[in-house]
Amino acid sequence: MSVHRAEHKVSTLCRVLGVSKSGYYAWLGRRPSDREVRDRELTEKIRGFHKASRGTYGSPRVTADLVAEGERVSRKRVARLMKADDLRGVCRRKARRTTVRNPESRSIPDLVDRDFTAEGPDRLWIADITYIPTWAGFLYLAVVLDVWSRRVVGWCMRPHLRTELVLEALDMALEQRRPSSVIHHSDQGSQYTSIAFGRRCKVAGVQPSTGSVGDCYDNAMRESFFATLECELIDRSTFRSRQEARSAVFEFIESFYNRYRRHSALGQRSPMQFEHEESAACEETCGYPAENLWKIAAPETGATTTDFPQLFENP
Numbered sequence: 001m002s003v004h005r006a007e008h009k010v011s012t013l014c015r016v017l018g019v020s021k022s023g024y025y026a027w028l029g030r031r032p033s034d035r036e037v038r039d040r041e042l043t044e045k046i047r048g049f050h051k052a053s054r055g056t057y058g059s060p061r062v063t064a065d066l067v068a069e070g071e072r073v074s075r076k077r078v079a080r081l082m083k084a085d086d087l088r089g090v091c092r093r094k095a096r097r098t099t100v101r102n103p104e105s106r107s108i109p110d111l112v113d114r115d116f117t118a119e120g121p122d123r124l125w126i127a128d129i130t131y132i133p134t135w136a137g138f139l140y141l142a143v144v145l146d147v148w149s150r151r152v153v154g155w156c157m158r159p160h161l162r163t164e165l166v167l168e169a170l171d172m173a174l175e176q177r178r179p180s181s182v183i184h185h186s187d188q189g190s191q192y193t194s195i196a197f198g199r200r201c202k203v204a205g206v207q208p209s210t211g212s213v214g215d216c217y218d219n220a221m222r223e224s225f226f227a228t229l230e231c232e233l234i235d236r237s238t239f240r241s242r243q244e245a246r247s248a249v250f251e252f253i254e255s256f257y258n259r260y261r262r263h264s265a266l267g268q269r270s271p272m273q274f275e276h277e278e279s280a281a282c283e284e285t286c287g288y289p290a291e292n293l294w295k296i297a298a299p300e301t302g303a304t305t306t307d308f309p310q311l312f313e314n315p
Contacts, residue, residue: 002028042066042073043081050087054256056232058082058089064268090231108193111209112185116221118148121275122179125153127166127186128222130229132157132249134239141249142169142191144184145225146177149278150263151271152225152253153177157246166191167200174204185209187219228257 004013014021032040049065050057057065059079066073082088118124124147132139142165144154154173158165170184184201186192188210201208211218233252239245262268269277 039081042071042077043085045069045071046078046081046087047085050082053261054232055236056090057262060264061089061262061268064262068268090236108188108198108208108210110185110211111183111207112211112218114211114218116147118146121146121148122177122182123148124183124185125173126222127154127169127184127192128219128226129161129165129189129191130226132234132239132245134242134245136241139239139242139245139249140165141229142166143225143253144169144173145222146271147221149271149275150225150266151258151275155253157242157249159242161191163191163194163196166197170197170200170204170206174206179206181205181207183207183209185211187211228261229253 010024011021014024045066046062049062052065053061059075059082062082063073063075063078066078112124116124116126125144126147127142127144129140129142132141137159139157139159140161142156142158143152145151146153153176154169154171156165156168156172158168166186184206186209191197192208192210198208200206229249229252233248237245237248239248258270259272260270262270263274266274
């Protein structure tokens with residue numbers, strides 16, 4: 001009615017809409033209800049958390065952020081307010097094949113048998129490779145994740161798929177975590193079944209393990225991370241060069257994913273928050289101080305904690 005008051009009389013509009021003039025003017029001067037005021041306050045906070053997540057969070061993780069701040073709010077209410085404010089999370093793209101099995105490679109046993117659980121840090125690592133499209137061609141990313149905390153403990157980026165790619169990711173994980181005994185589980189890609197990779201595992205005391213071919217359950221946890229990377233960063237960005245992509249992925253992993261992004265499997269906590277809160281258990285099971293969990297190495301870029309103090313600051 002307020003929009004059309006310049007064209008029609010209020011009495012005419014009230015008659016057409018079936019309301020009284022007194023009721024309309026009473027509504028016009030009425031103060032917002034407590035629920036409306038509360039919705040506005042929550043909407044402002046929701047916008048802030050959604051922006052902090054780079055526009056990736058949907059209602060479940062935004063709700064977790066609000067609850068962590070002391071708000072008492074349901075997921076359905078958050079979903080309603082996000083929809084009204086045109087805020088939404090991101091969805092995932094179709095997968096692309098990067099695994100090529102070498103039929104002449106040696107046989108590596110499956111030490112996991114689809115049991116992707118760990119009682120403590122550095123008991124079970126999972127590894128895989130994905131690609132990042134740029135205007136200059138593909139950039140390949142190899143990662144190593146700790147199953148216990150879902151944290152990316154090792155990574156490497158190269159413009160090729162040679163064995164050095166996975167070797168450097170493994171070396172970074174070993175340098176950061178210094179495990180006493182860990183299973184390294186991957187697919188049967190030629191990089192992971194190569195002689196050079198097997199030798200490196202033997203020297204470091206790592207037990208290599210590979211899953212069965214074409215097993216979606218065996219790949220689920222690794223693909224979950226890659227799907228997050230792809231839908232929350234890669235699909236929303238255009239990289240003109242490999243260096244631009246390398247910097248963006250580095251910042252996503254070390255500044256956002258490991259430190260901030262909430263995981264439903266971790267009770268809506270980030271990997272580093274989970275490790276920090278479980279640090280007492282880490283010291284007991286790992287045999288080394290919990291502060292070692294925060295050591296970061298970046299062999300791909302040559303970066304150190306001095307180069308990126310804002311990223312490597314303890315939580």
